[in-house]
Amino acid sequence: MGSGRAWRCVCYGLGRFAACPTARLQLAFLLLLLEMLAVPPSHCFLFDPAFSELELAALEALGLRLLPENEEGKHHINGSPTLFYMVHCGKALYNNLLWRNWSVGALSNMVIIGNSFKGIEERLLSRILERDYSYIAKILKGVEEVALPADPRYSDTFNDTSVHWFPAHKLEGLSAEVWEFVEEPTYEECDDLEIIRKGEEGRQHGPAPAQP
Structure with a gap:
């Protein structure tokens, strides 16, 4: 991650x-990662x-910041090299993130730590992957991926x-053609959407957090 520019997460x-x-283990790993990368x-x-x-x-006490919504x-990374830490997130989150940054300039300034894209490809029927998660499907030939080392103590983590x-x-x-179609995903035909949509959270945060 040595681009010469300050990274964010x-x-x-x-x-x-x-x-x-x-x-808790995932939070501890995130804090160690930030320290190692000098973020x-x-x-x-x-x-x-x-x-x-x-x-x-607790997160605010650790000096971390909260997204407002x-x-x-x-x-969107808005020109800043950005590490996305998304362990065990729903497929739609990865698909939405790719859509929002669908350009060579933005994607080449991103790193994602999260569910294996190869694993997603292997587990889903190709027609479902291309229909519901088209940006994951389209980026498979443009991504490099390395699995985190396996450790039996953290197999669930x-x-x-x-x-x-x-x-x-x-x-x-x-x-x-890969770059020409940039329609926002809607998931109208998706039967098992794994994310909580905006407005469906069921609770409100306290005081408005800092803007990134």
Whole structure:
């Protein structure tokens, strides 16, 4: 991640770490990752509709920042190299993130730590992948992926988790048709949508968090 520019981090779907040991381990890994990559906590933004008020306060005490609303994964990097930490998130979140940053310039400045794209491809029928998660389907030939090392102590914490990045030369080698269709995903035919849509959170945050 040595681009010479300051990196930032966006974390989705961390979960209820006050009650869940797996989520606590994922939070600990995130904090160690930020330290290793020299990303200040104030440059890391989080959202999960499941966070309790106690958890929101704990994250703020750690110096992390909260995204102001449910973006459904549609976070544009706005020219800043960005690490997305999305362990065990729903497929639509990855698909939405790719759609929002659907250009060589944006994708080549992103790294995603989350569910293996290869695993998604292997588990879904190709027609379902192309219909419901078309941006994941289209990026498979433009992504590099390395699985996190397996450790039996953390098999439930990081199973099926990979580091994904998008080399500019691979993206530029994709056909022009790949980049021409940029319609926002709607998931109208999706039977098992794995994300909470904006407005369906069922609770409100406390004071408005800082804008990224």
